[in-house]
Amino acid sequence: MRITVPTARTLAALLADPGADRYGLELMQATGLASGSLYPIMHRLQAAGWVEARWEEIDPAAQGRPARRFYRLTAQGVTEARQALAALHAQTAVPGTSPQVKPA
Helix, strand or coil: CCHHHHHHHHHHHHHHCCCCCCEHHHHHHHHCCHHHHHHHHHHHHHHHEEEEECCCCHHHHCCCCCCEEEEEHHHHHHHHHHHHHHHHHHHHCCCCCCCCCCCC
């Protein structure tokens, strides 16, 4: 799977708490992405088997809002996301520098 910067942001947000259900608005706020960018990413991640989705089981009339669609990384997704972000980090590292931040 091709990992773009927006996809990396989305994976990082999901990896912050891999077992948590996250809904679209929450992910948009965490990543700074608009819905038109986020939802296609979520669909690609679902198609790849990295993310599973489910609808919230509520009565919209009783709650006064529509049901939310929750997303969560699969076990495969956690592994693949960590590997993809590590590979992206390695590709963007400046050669000959230490990955540790040196004190000023």
